[in-house]
Structure formats: structure tokens, C-alpha cells
Amino acid sequence: MKGMLKLVSLLIRGYQRFISPLLPRSCRFYPTCSEYARQAIAKHGWKGLWLAMKRIGRCHPWHPGGIDPVP
Numbered sequence: 001m002k003g004m005l006k007l008v009s010l011l012i013r014g015y016q017r018f019i020s021p022l023l024p025r026s027c028r029f030y031p032t033c034s035e036y037a038r039q040a041i042a043k044h045g046w047k048g049l050w051l052a053m054k055r056i057g058r059c060h061p062w063h064p065g066g067i068d069p070v071p
Contacts, residue, residue, distance in 0.1 A: 028065025
């Protein structure tokens with residue numbers, strides 16, 4: 001199971017390094033949603049993946065955003 005989380009973290013890191021720089025900045029939160037996901041998975045494991053999915057679900061134009069650290 002830890003291997004799956006490591007793979008997800010690697011995919012997120014790849015997104016941050018290769019895809020995100022090509023896109024305009026649009027995340028309403030700090031840290032960005034991808035960085036939040038990486039930190040949450042590192043800190044909480046599978047629960048962190050769930051926290052990241054909830055956070056990504058809140059990232060839309062009608063949400064005010066702001067500072068939202070990993071609990």
C-alpha cells in the first residue's frame with residue numbers, strides 16, 4: 001500500500017515540475033493544491049489522499065481560497 005502512495009506522490013511531483021509551469025497560476029489557496037496534496041500524503045498517508053481530494057474539490061472560482069495548511 002505504501003508503494004501506491006509513493007507512486008501518487010511521484011505523479012504529483014511530476015505534475016509540479018513538468019506540467020504546472022506551462023499553465024497560468026490559478027490555484028486560490030496557499031499552499032497550492034498540488035503541494036497540499038504532496039504534504040498531506042507524506043504526513044497522513046491514505047487519509048492525506050482523502051484530504052487532498054476534498055481540497056481539490058473546493059478549488060473553484062466561487063470559493064474564496066486563502067491560507068489552508070495541512071492539518
